[in-house]
Amino acid sequence: MASGKYDEKSLPHHGLHLHKNTQLLYGAEKAVGKGVEFMKNVRHKMDITFDQRAPSIVIEIPQYYNGYDDILKRGGKIRCITVITKENLQYCEKLVKTVTELRHLDGLKGGIAINETEYMATTVLQEAQPLTEVIYSNVDEVVAQGQFIFDTLWKNATPAQKKIKELKEGIKSYETRLITESSDYLIETEFERVVRNSSEIDVCTSIDGLRINKNHLIESITNALTNERINTHKRIRILVEITRDNLEIVKELLDLGIQIRHIKDISSIDYTVTNSDLIIAVKRTEKNAPSDSILYSNDPSYLDHFANVFEELWKSGKDPERVIKSLEEETELSFIETIDDPEESVKLVRTLISSAKYEILAILPNFNSFLRQVESGMMEFMKYVSLSKKNVNIRILIVEETDNEIQHQILTIFDKFNGKIPSSSNSDEIPLEFKFKGIENFKLKILNSKLFSEIGFLIVDKNKSLIIESKNIPSIDMIESIGLSSYSNSRRISKSYASIFEALWNQAELYDKLKLQDRLQKEFINIAAHELRNPVQSLLGYSDILINTTGNIENYSKFIVTINQSTKRLARLIDKVLNVTQLENELLILNKEYFSLEKLVEEIVREYNNNIHLLNKNQLEIRYEPRPIDCNHTNSENRRNFGHVFADRTRIIQVIANILENAVEFTDRGTITLRLNENRSTHEILLTISDSGRGIDPEILPNLFTKFVSKSRKGTGLGLYISKKIIETHEGKIWAENCYDGNNKIEGSKFTLTLPSTDN
Known part of the structure; x- marks a missing residue:
């Protein structure tokens, strides 16, 4: 018969170098011999498991019985697990006296044995017959794994004496x-x-x-x-x-x-x-x-x-x-269940929220209903769900005609959740959308509406919905305020309720946008009035002087310069308003041509630097940094093929000028740097304009390219909006971001725009 060896290595053991190996032994002679050798190597303990056929082998085969006896005489311990049955009861009674401790466990097959350094296993056992097939290993990992298996079985096994008593006396325990x-x-x-x-x-x-x-x-x-x-x-x-x-x-x-x-x-x-x-x-x-x-x-x-x-x-x-x-057939096995127990309704709310996989939508019919959610701990529970299930988006809508006091109360509640009490703020700046600090997937919004309702909605994953009757009572106890509830797993019904929610949510967002737009428009009117008033007053004043002046007109050249500058300011404002009208009505006509964007940028930078002294910005430098040379191409080829676009040259100049004007205004000293690069995988030219100025106010950064958004002392808030529309009309993109130093302090801003490149 043959034996196989695997994972062979040599490690020190008792001063000798023993091979670490795993063997598969066939034949009774080799199997019994290895078993006897295994028992001789036991120093302190042997753990062994075998099925119901093995007790007879241990008792009847002298090599095994004597091996067990020899271990005990040397002071070793033997723990044994087997299957005790009526058929092997006589052998198990003897085995109890042969080993240190015997336990019973149903379902064992084959057997394993472990001593301090070795592992043996067999799958073939015959009653009162020697082993004929054995797996042997002294590899440390195999021994450790075998020991773990034995210890797990040992914990769940029953003492042998108890099982033997049951079998002998016919007692069912x-x-x-x-x-x-x-x-x-x-x-x-x-x-x-x-x-x-x-x-x-x-x-x-x-x-x-x-x-x-x-x-x-x-x-x-x-x-x-x-x-x-x-x-x-x-x-x-x-x-x-x-x-x-x-x-x-x-x-x-x-x-x-x-x-x-x-x-x-x-x-x-x-x-x-x-x-x-x-x-x-x-x-x-x-x-x-x-x-x-x-x-x-x-x-x-x-x-x-x-x-x-x-x-x-x-x-x-x-x-x-x-x-x-x-x-x-992808049809719904739907049901609708009426619940008249408020406590059951509350339990169901928690169950549905816990079961959500991707979305929870809720409509609260009034502000008191929101207070009840807070008082009952439901808001805290939903916050916990949003933190533990990052992929579940939670949106809650409060439907009520609100005033500043209610909005302040909601803001106060949310700030308490976020660990701070809010300071007094201007009523115009109170948000209608609230978020927990650091939790992006949980939003609460107010729908400022006269819509009257005493019904609350809960829609989970658009396939389960719960409609709750809310009693119009002053109590903030949730149980007292709940009437009948209707629960359904109908996907169609749930989707319908979800559509109602989305419509109301969109209405709330539209209200927010209109409110913001109204505020921005008022600011624009004030700015535009100022922008118009100053140059008009200059034009009227200086033109009156010129009209009533006799003598050499050269003495009044400064008046003429002021009139010229004021006229240009008016012209620019009129151009911006006309541009906005054309862009919003899709009437903008582009006169496209092939040209080098790199040469255009160089010209713009040169012109700005020539006139920078007129802006009282003597400590400010505007520069263009050429693109690094591509080592895979010759210098002339690299420069010749780089930066060509098919675009409206005048409009691109307008966009770059808008960005540069902002950069110059907010940068008193330092550098404004223009860089060109290309993305060959997307066939795009990228232009970045970076400055070392005060950066972009974080409050307006998300809406920077929206009409009327500006923190400038004299801007109208139209320039960047027009720039974005022009770039998008060219099938490009534009965005802005702040730059930060190592202490997370703003140290300038960076604008990036892209245009499709061309090889011509």
Whole structure:
């Protein structure tokens, strides 16, 4: 017979170099010899497991019996686990006296043995016959793994004396025990034993529980139904919520002749109950992981309780064929349930919120309803959900005609959640949308409306909805304020309610935008009036002087310059207003041509530097940094093919000038740098304009390219809006950002625009 070696290496042991290896030994002579050698190597302890056939081997085969005896005489200890049955009872009674401690565990197959440095295992055991096939290893990792397996089985095994007494006296003892650190093997063993020994099996499981345990369940049931020695008329029933996720598993079980009924929102506890056994999956970690622990009991009080619960659920279960047909045809098996108990409604609210996978939408009919959510802890609970489920977006809408006082109260509540009390603020700046600090997926918005409603909505994932009647009472107790509730899992109904929510949410956002637009427009009118008044006054004043002046007009050249500058300011303002009108009505006509953007930028920079002294910016430098030379091309080729665009030259000058004007205004000293680059993968030319000035006010940064948005002392807030429209008309993009130093302090801004490149 042959032996094989794997993972061979050499490590020191008792002053010698022993090979670390794994062997597969065939034949009784080699197997028994290795077993005897294994027992001689035991120094302090040997742990061993074997099935119901092995006790006779230990007692009847001298090599093994003497080996056990020799270990004990040397002061060693032997822990042994086996399957104690009526057939091997006489051997087990002797084995109790032969080893240090013996325990019983159902379902063991083959055997393993571990000493301090070695591991042995066999899958072939014959009563009162020597071993004929053995796996041997002294690899440290294999030994450690074998020890872990033994310790797990040992914790869940029963003392031998108790099992022997039961068998001898015919006493049925009841026990309830927690099988911890359970493995797939142990779960499979328990399932197989329960199925084999029971004629009626009831399984109540969640969707995930069915997915996780289905392999054990199907294999055990298949073996039971196909084994001629097993009763083929077993009644097996399974309660589960049938969904698209477990549809194929359910159909597979139905094909085996198993009875299944559909029940919604089933308990998260997975259990199997028979006339003699109860197995409960106590805890589960990851989605596809097996149960961490199993609670086993054969106590009649537990069995009766879970059997009665199962029967009640089974009566209310639905026919699986109808559910499967609905799922396959993508139609809804819908229901509407009326709930008249306010406490049940509140529990259902929490359950629905906890079950959300991607979205929670809620409408509160008035401000008092919001206060009740806060008082009851529901807002805190939703905050917890939003933190623990980052992919779930939560939006709450309060529908009420609000005033500044109500808005201040909501702001105060949110700031308390965020850990600070708000300071007094201008009423015009009070937001109508609120967020928790650091939580982007939870928003609350006020719909400032006269719409009267006493109905609250909760829509989860657009497939479950709960409508709650809100009593119009001053009490902030949630239970007292709730009337009837209507719960439905209809996707169509839930989508309809979600559409209503979206319409109201959009209305609230539109109100916010109109309010912001109104404020910005008022600011624009003030700025525009100022912009018009100053140059007009200059024009009128100086023109009056010139009209009434006699003599040499050269003495009044400064008046003429002022008139010229004021006229240009008016012309620019008129141009901007005309540009906005053209852009918004899509009347802008582009006169495109091929030109070098790089040469254009160089010309603009040169012109600005020539006139920078007129702006009283003597400590400011504007410069263009040429693109680094591409080593893969010659210098002339690189420069010739770079930066060419097909665009309206005048409009591009207008955009660059707008950005430069802003940069110059907000940068008193330092550098404004223009850089050109290209993105060959997207065929785009990128122009960046960076400055070392005060940066962009964070308050206006999100709306920087919107009409009338400006922090300038003299700007109209139209320049960047026009620039964005021009670039987008050229199929390009434009954006802005602040630059920060190492201390997260703003040290300038950077504008970037892109244009499609061309090889011409």
